[in-house]
Amino acid sequence: MEADWHMAAILLANFDEEFRDRLAAFLRVERHSVHVALEPAPLSQLLRRATVDLLIVDVSHRENYVRDLLADLGAHRAKRGPRPSVLGVSRVYRGPRFALDLERKGLRLIYV
Amino acid sequence: MSDSFRSIGYQAETALLELADLLQTGPVLRVYHRFWKPGTECLPGEEVWAISLVHQGREFRLPLTLALRLLLNYLATTRHVPQSATQIAAGIRRSPFCAKHGMNSGICSRRKIARSAIKEYIKRLRTALLVAFREAGLSLDPARVLVSRATAGNEVQYQLVSRIEVVHVSEAD
Numbered sequence: 001m002e003a004d005w006h007m008a009a010i011l012l013a014n015f016d017e018e019f020r021d022r023l024a025a026f027l028r029v030e031r032h033s034v035h036v037a038l039e040p041a042p043l044s045q046l047l048r049r050a051t052v053d054l055l056i057v058d059v060s061h062r063e064n065y066v067r068d069l070l071a072d073l074g075a076h077r078a079k080r081g082p083r084p085s086v087l088g089v090s091r092v093y094r095g096p097r098f099a100l101d102l103e104r105k106g107l108r109l110i111y112v
Numbered sequence: 113m114s115d116s117f118r119s120i121g122y123q124a125e126t127a128l129l130e131l132a133d134l135l136q137t138g139p140v141l142r143v144y145h146r147f148w149k150p151g152t153e154c155l156p157g158e159e160v161w162a163i164s165l166v167h168q169g170r171e172f173r174l175p176l177t178l179a180l181r182l183l184l185n186y187l188a189t190t191r192h193v194p195q196s197a198t199q200i201a202a203g204i205r206r207s208p209f210c211a212k213h214g215m216n217s218g219i220c221s222r223r224k225i226a227r228s229a230i231k232e233y234i235k236r237l238r239t240a241l242l243v244a245f246r247e248a249g250l251s252l253d254p255a256r257v258l259v260s261r262a263t264a265g266n267e268v269q270y271q272l273v274s275r276i277e278v279v280h281v282s283e284a285d
Contacts, residue, residue, distance in 0.1 A: 008128045026117040027124065054127055056120065077251025082134050085127040089120055106249025108168060110123045112116035 009050055011084070013037040014058040014065060023056075040065050043072035052084040059088040059102065059109070070105040077106075130168070138257050138274040139250065140166040141174075143185055147216035148280035159214035159221065160185040161281065165244040172244040179223040180240065182210055183233050187258070187272040194261045194269035197230035234258060234270055 010032050012020050024034045037046050040062060046055075055073070059066045066088070073086060088102055088109045099109045145154060146161035160181040164171040176184065186204050195203065204210045204225050214221040225233070238254035245252050261269045 008124075010124060023117055023120060026114075027121065030121050032124070053131060054124055056124065074249070074251060078253075081256075082131060082250065082252055085131045087120070087123055087127050103168070104247075104249055106251070108123060108127055110119060112119055 007031065007033045008053045009033045009035065010054045010056060011035045011037060011046060011050075011052045012056050013046060013069070014040055014062055015089075016058075019058075043069055043076060047076065047084075054087060055084045056087045056089060057107075058090070059094075059107075060091045066102075070102070070107060074105065133275075134250075134252070138272075139245075139252060140275045140277060141184075141188065142166050142171065142277045142279055143188055144279050144281055146281045147214060148282045149216065150282055153280070154189075154209065154278060156208040156212035157214075157216035158209070158280070159217065165241070165248055165250070166277070167248040167250050170248070172247045174240045174244050176237075176240050178221055179225055179229075180233060180237055182213065182223055183225060183230075184237055184272070186210065187270065188274070188276045191272040191274065191276065194259075194271040196263075196267050196269050197227045200230050200270065201225055201227040230270075234260075 010027055012024055012034065014037070015023065020036055024036055027034045035050055035052070046052075057066060057069060070086070073084075077083070086107045088107045090109065090111050093111060102109050142164045144161040144163070145158040147157060147159050149155070149157070162173055163176060163181060163184055164173045166172075174184075182204065183200070186200065186207065190203065211222065212220060238258055241252075241254035241257055245254065257273055259271050259273055261271055263269060
């Protein structure tokens with residue numbers, strides 16, 4: 001197992017612009033290094049620029065995009081280890097089946 | 113809105129801590145010892161009942177046979193030292209815990225584990241770990257958790273890189 005001592009890098013994806021910018025500002029105040037994905041892009045493109053420790057993705061909309069992202073993430077982590085972790089943020093309650101389905105893909109879901 | 117951000121921030125910190133733990137000390141394996149006598153700890157007579165992966169507060173049972181449970185339990189208790197197949201077979205043979213495995217129930221459930229079988233058992237253990245990792249949505253390479261270490265010669269040593277929690281279950285439970 002590798003030791004890991006650096007400022008955590010967080011990538012925000014699939015958020016609307018206003019929420020994303022305010023969340024990014026909040027997380028930067030919390031001393032995280034924050035990157036933002038300006039538009040929905042494949043995972044390989046999202047992870048190209050930096051080593052990302054945590055991916056925070058808005059799962060309230062573009063469900064197919066989120067599912068594709070999680071599928072790609074599974075393949076990415078199988079090759080390169082457990083980084084990044086994934087946190088899903090939803091502003092709409094989608095029921096336990098939806099939550100369980102995403103959690104089984106390794107995503108930690110939070111409603112805001 | 114700031115409450116929402118704070119919730120996300122807290123969850124982000126938890127997820128990052130979990131990732132750091134995973135990278136530094138490996139996944140958490142929970143070993144259940146049954147037929148435990150209150151006031152004792154890991155004494156001969158107990159049975160290795162089940163072994164689970166713990167991830168995000170959930171448990172994922174490893175599909176293990178008796179021999180594999182005994183071997184993984186042994187590797188868990190001796191995880192600070194990499195050992196060769198010969199050392200593992202000798203350690204299990206001389207271990208009172210393995211010799212009296214499950215004896216507190218009145219039925220001893222022993223398995224002889226030969227040195228020549230260790231390599232195959234290690235493969236099966238990695239397969240079982242992979243099943244649990246996949247179920248947990250955890251993309252870890254089992255070979256980085258149950259590690260083969262090279263030596264100066266042609267001997268290979270095995271070491272479990274994992275955090276272990278032992279849970280004792282008494283006969284009354």
